[in-house]
Amino acid sequence: PAPSAPAVSGVSLSALSEALLNIVSDKTGYPAEMLELEMDIEADLGIDSIKRVEILGAMRDEFPQLPDLPAEDLAELRTLQEIVDYMGDQMPSGSSNGKAEIASPKAPAPEKATNGGATPALTQLDHDIPRTPTALKPLPRPDFIAVDPPADGVCVLTDDGTPLTGMVAEGLSAKGWSVVVLSFPSDVVGRQSAIPSHVARVTLSDMAEVRIEEALKTISDGHGHIAAFVHISPSSHQLGANGDLFVSAEKALVKHAFLLAKHLKRPLNDAAERGYALFMTVARLDGAFGTRDGRYGAVSGGLFGLTKTVNLEWAGVFCRALDVSAGLDDATAxxxxxxxxxxxxRVLVDVGLSQSGRVTIVASAVV
Incomplete structure (x- = not known):
C-alpha cells in the first residue's frame, strides 16, 4: 500500500506513490491494480534504463517541483518504493513519519544591480558540484577486425535522405551484409535516398511507435534476424534548422532512435549470443561533439547518451556513437x-570524424 503522510504544498508521499504506479502502468502496460510498490523494477517489471528515464521524466512533468535527481543514484534503486522514498528524502522539509515531503521551490534571490540598476550582478551560488571541462583527444585510424555477417543476419540502416545512406548500404552489401533501409515519412525527412536495387526499403507511414514495431517485424519476417542497426541522422541544416537549436523534425528523429533501441533490445542481444551484433548512431554535427562549430541543432547530441547507455546495458553488442562532420563528403563519410x-x-564509444581527423572526448580535469 502507498505510504501516507501529511501533505506539504499539497503533495504527499501517497500522492507520489499513486502517480508513480499510474505512470508505470501507462509505460509498461501492466494494470495499475496489479502493481505493488515492493516490485523490483527490473526483475518483476522488466524496466530497463531507457524506460526508467521515460517514467522519471513523466514524474517530473506531473510534479514540476521535484528536483533534478542524479542518474547514478537512481540507477541503484531497485523497487518502486525505493524510488518514492528517495524522492522524499531529497526534499528539504520533513514529515512526521521521517520521510520528507515535497516543498514549494524557493523563490530565486533577487538580482543585485550595479551601475544604477542598468546591469544585474551575477548571483554567487554556494555548491560543491565539481566542474569537469572536456577536451578532444586525437585518435589514430581504427584498427580492422574481419567481421563475417551472421548467417541470415540483417543490418537495418535508417535513411537520412542523402546519397550517404545509399553509399553506406552499398559498402555494407559489398562486405556481405543483407541491408534493409528504414525510411521516414516525407514530412520528417523530405526525400528518400537513392539506394542500390538489391537493397530493400521499408518506409514508416507515420511516426507512431506501433509503426516501428510493424516495420521491424516486416524486416525480421521477410529478410532475416536483425543483427546490426545503424541510425544516420540528417544534418540540422538539411532539416531546415536555420540556426535554431531545437528543430521539431530532429527531435522526432532522436525520439524514434530511442524507440528503435527499445524494440531492438531483444533481437540485437539475441544476435550477440549468436556471434555478432552492432548498435551505431551517426550524428552530423562538427565532427568534434559540438566543440568547434555552432551551426547545428542541439537535439541530436542525445544520440551519444543513448548509445553510451545501450553500451552499458547490452554487454555483447558492439556500440559506437559517431559525430560525422557535415562538412565531410558523402563518399569519405x-x-x-x-x-x-x-x-x-570495444572500450571506445564516442568518435568524432572530420577533415581534422579522428577524435574522442574526455574529461581533462576537475576544477
Missing part, C-alpha cells in the same frame, strides 16, 4: 562509418 564498424576497440 561512408567509408569512415564502415571502418568504425570493424574497429576491435
Amino acid at each position: 561512408a567509408a569512415q562509418i564502415i571502418a568504425e564498424m570493424h574497429d576491435p576497440n
Whole structure:
C-alpha cells in the first residue's frame, strides 16, 4: 500500500506513490491494480534504463517541483518504493513519519544591480558540484577486425535522405551484409535516398511507435534476424534548422532512435549470443561533439547518451556513437562509418570524424 503522510504544498508521499504506479502502468502496460510498490523494477517489471528515464521524466512533468535527481543514484534503486522514498528524502522539509515531503521551490534571490540598476550582478551560488571541462583527444585510424555477417543476419540502416545512406548500404552489401533501409515519412525527412536495387526499403507511414514495431517485424519476417542497426541522422541544416537549436523534425528523429533501441533490445542481444551484433548512431554535427562549430541543432547530441547507455546495458553488442562532420563528403563519410564498424576497440564509444581527423572526448580535469 502507498505510504501516507501529511501533505506539504499539497503533495504527499501517497500522492507520489499513486502517480508513480499510474505512470508505470501507462509505460509498461501492466494494470495499475496489479502493481505493488515492493516490485523490483527490473526483475518483476522488466524496466530497463531507457524506460526508467521515460517514467522519471513523466514524474517530473506531473510534479514540476521535484528536483533534478542524479542518474547514478537512481540507477541503484531497485523497487518502486525505493524510488518514492528517495524522492522524499531529497526534499528539504520533513514529515512526521521521517520521510520528507515535497516543498514549494524557493523563490530565486533577487538580482543585485550595479551601475544604477542598468546591469544585474551575477548571483554567487554556494555548491560543491565539481566542474569537469572536456577536451578532444586525437585518435589514430581504427584498427580492422574481419567481421563475417551472421548467417541470415540483417543490418537495418535508417535513411537520412542523402546519397550517404545509399553509399553506406552499398559498402555494407559489398562486405556481405543483407541491408534493409528504414525510411521516414516525407514530412520528417523530405526525400528518400537513392539506394542500390538489391537493397530493400521499408518506409514508416507515420511516426507512431506501433509503426516501428510493424516495420521491424516486416524486416525480421521477410529478410532475416536483425543483427546490426545503424541510425544516420540528417544534418540540422538539411532539416531546415536555420540556426535554431531545437528543430521539431530532429527531435522526432532522436525520439524514434530511442524507440528503435527499445524494440531492438531483444533481437540485437539475441544476435550477440549468436556471434555478432552492432548498435551505431551517426550524428552530423562538427565532427568534434559540438566543440568547434555552432551551426547545428542541439537535439541530436542525445544520440551519444543513448548509445553510451545501450553500451552499458547490452554487454555483447558492439556500440559506437559517431559525430560525422557535415562538412565531410558523402563518399569519405561512408567509408569512415564502415571502418568504425570493424574497429576491435570495444572500450571506445564516442568518435568524432572530420577533415581534422579522428577524435574522442574526455574529461581533462576537475576544477
